[in-house]
Amino acid sequence: MWDTLLESWKSLLEPLHDPVALAIPAFALFLVIEWAAARKLEDHPDRADGRAHPATGGYRGVDARTSVLLGAVSIATSAFWKVLALIGYSAIWVYLAPWHLSPSAWYTWVILLLGIDALYYAYHRIAHRVRVIWATHQAHHSSEYFNFSTALRQKWNNSGEIIMWLPLPFLGIPPWMIFVGFSVSLVYQFFVHTERVGKLWRPIEFIFNTPSHHRVHHGSDAEYLDRNYGGILIVWDRIFGSFAAETHRPTYGLTTPVGTYNIWTLQTREYAAIARDWKASTSWRNRGGYVFGPPGWSPKAELTSPESTTH
Incomplete structure (x- = not known):
């Protein structure tokens, strides 16, 4: 087991095995390009509540800096969670997995990426419907802007995702591959956080999560709440009834x-x-509702509107 742990740990630390580490220069480049394109945009006071409505594709310096800082800290906190996960996944893979899938086999990567994406959808949906898990995720939705910097506004508590990935080592997927697979998902999702890309070719929009679909997910409008949880694929939302098409520009942020x-x-x-x-x-009973009920749950809300939410 220790040899497996050491091998997996080496793979985890080696930057060339981490797509996120490889993509950081690209993240910075695209963020700067998008920011430069937005320099002349202004916030427009066209909201009913009188607050300035961020212009399409706009940036606000303090908001972007906050997102970058949240992302920087998340690199350190996620490393802690990955250490715990690596130990657990390696033990499961060595002692409990009925077989070991080869990382050199193409089907292992297909199983990995489909598994990561399906489990991400499930976790993401739970994170929006269970308040104590929403607490880990809500910071990502707190920006009233939607741009590449928003993608960096990551959680510091990855415990839920770590638990959600547990089926993967049971399937015989090497632990280091699990982290690579999720990194691939994170890299993909960075590029859907933009208003600079409209709707794409219809088959792409049908299968994949796109900027249009993810704009809906970040909308606080009633018709957009709790929609489009997919990471790479949007087909999970279509299958499980959580899909919504973008019909107007969303109002971003928390309700x-x-x-x-x-x-x-x-x-x-x-x-x-x-x-x-x-x-x-x-x-x-009420304490349980406040912890495990949906965001916005209250005894009164349960009686009047089971779908009440504050996100």
């Missing part, structure tokens, strides 16, 4: 704006809100 650019507050605010609701609750 209740956070009003801060403090990265610690952005990552912890929902945990703090859960703790307050727990403390104020008078029954264990």
Whole structure:
């Protein structure tokens, strides 16, 4: 087992095995190009609440810096979670997997990428419907802008994803491949965070997650909430009934704006809100609802609107 751990750890640390590490220069280049194209854009005060509405493809310096800082910290925090995952995945792969798939076989990579994408869809959907997991994800949705910097606004708590990937080592996929597969997904998803690309060729829009589909996912409009969870493929949303087409430009951000650019507050605010609701609750049933119910759940909301949400 230790030989397997060491081999997997070496693969995890080697930058040439990590598509995200390879893609960082491309991320920076595309971000700068998009920012330069947006320099003359202004925020337009055309929202009903009187707040400035970000121009299409626009950037705001403090917002972009916040996203980059959140992403930078997430590199360190994700390394911690990957260490834990590597130990667990290696033990499962060595002792419990009924077979070991070869990384040199093409079908291993097909199984890996389809498995990663299907499990990502499942986790992503849960993350929007279970408040304690939404707490890990909501910072990514907190920006009222939608551009390449938004893609960097990542979570610091990856525990849910780590648990969701557990079936993959059971299937005999080498642990290091799991991290490579998810990195491929992250690289792909970076490029769907833009308003500079319209709708693509219809077959592509039907099969793959595209900028148009992901704009819907980041919309706080009622018709766009809890839609388009797919990572690389959008077919999961079509199959499981969570797909929505882009019919108008979304209003980005949370339904209740956070009003801060403090990265610690952005990552912890929902945990703090859960703790307050727990403390104020008078029954264990309600406490369970505040933790494991959908975002925005309350005893009153349960009686009046089961689909109530605050994200």
